[in-house]
Amino acid sequence: MTDMPSEHTEGLLRIGEVARLLNLSVGTLRHYEQMGLLEPAYVDPASGYRYYGSRQLSTLNTIGNLRVLDLPLTQIREFVTTRDMDLIQRQLTKQQELIEHRRRELERMSRKIDQRLALLHGALNADLDTISEIEEPELRCAALHERVNPTDAYSLGWHIRQLQQGQHETFAYLGNLGVGIAPERLAAGDFDGYDEVFLLLDDTDDYLGEIETRPAAHCLTISFRGTHGQAAPRYERLLGYMHEHNLTPAGPSREIALIDDIISDDPTTYVTQITVPVAPAK
Template identity: 85%
Template sequence: MTDTSSEHTDGLLRIGEVARLFNLSVGTLRHYEQLGLLEPAHIDPASGYRYYGARQLSTLNTISNLRVLDLPLAQIREFVTTRDVDLMQRQLAQQQELIERKRRELERVSRKINNRLALLRGALDAELDTIYEVNAPELRCAVLRERVNPTDAYALEWQIRQLQKGQHETFVFLGNLGVGIAPERIATGDFDGYDEVFLLLDDTDDYLGDVEVRPAARCLTISFRGTHGQAAPRYELLLDYMHERDLSPAGPSREIALIDDIISDDPATYVTQITVPVTASK
């Protein structure tokens, strides 16, 4: 039909007017049309101008409200083309369930960020080369037992890939990857290399594979400027401290580079922390 007389456009709004009315772009309205969400009341066959009436404005209002609820456009199209109340109930229930899952995931991520921020602040504020006695909480960890001798974090890339193998999410992050020396070797002063690579897991981590639970323990801890390659002298300090107080290693050490060459280009900022569970010597 090619008649462009006012009888076809009386009481209708042009696309630009509708876009301004709903604070949308003309491109968005055209996209809605392409998806079958919003057909204009009239298209001028000569100029291609789009015109919209009360029904289209009502539909657009529904679309806008459903977009606020974050419903996908495909679901919105299904509703506005059927106007089925039961369908809308199902869609809203599904969306509520999805949002609830997202909320739980965001809370989990928020806890992870808080934990990492606490580790980073602790590393920045730590009094270096000073031994402290602490009560460490129970820990969950994934462990790869093999001899390694890393000089920096990049040297553990193969072990990281092994710990991450088959996982549906990335677990390696700031402050939760470390290396350990067996207690028997610590007791004899053998600090040449490490016996395991471990990945500390948060209580919300769903790790696929064997997970070890290491009990809460009395521990000695020391932080120093440097990374794994400079750790041996600190183990000597820890061992001397144990001998002076009749203590013995009660589990593998936990040595974690809190600030290293992965997150800083300045070696003067590197901080590594060693924690060793201890018990009274027999």
């Protein structure tokens, strides 16, 4: 089949030449045509070859510049077919708002990753089975107040679904999901089961539902190798420490699996942390 220029194609470029010139694929140019973004200057009725001129090259430059701004092709089509300046201003303003929202979300996720990495680092380097006195800041949490007796993270699946119900975002339950024993039961030495399941919230969490604020407190903390099922002996040690130092529980315990079967299949690596707010005994 001849490829000699005719009166219709003089000065025009074939689709392959345009693709090479603008570093695009032939498939992309055909896709633009199918979407109504770009009409060839001429289509040879015999061969089906497509030819493009300066007007099409200008349109492709416009498309390329707007794609750099991540504007959707459907919006670009609306603009290139109208060249309405008010329209492009509205589209770019909306795109700027979307990008700003994504930027905030990425920053939020980055902070969460930093927090999880810090928790993992602390768990991997914890001085196990050693009681320490620490100052804990004010905490926000969502809590289910009911008796539970979990042995590992999977035992809390139903409670996780309850905490997640009605939320517009999915929470990552890594180092922020825990169980607690009421202070009255702690003081009485009753460590059989737990009185609440809680989800710790940071300042980036938009939780829909009742949120509790736990005040800043002086606390005792201990980390140990194992899961919730091995916690009772550590509570006994914490209670003994309180008696020795004339302290009493001042709030529910916070028992969190920092490393468990959600992130490791090796039980010898599991680490659980117990924190108990305390105050001087009267």
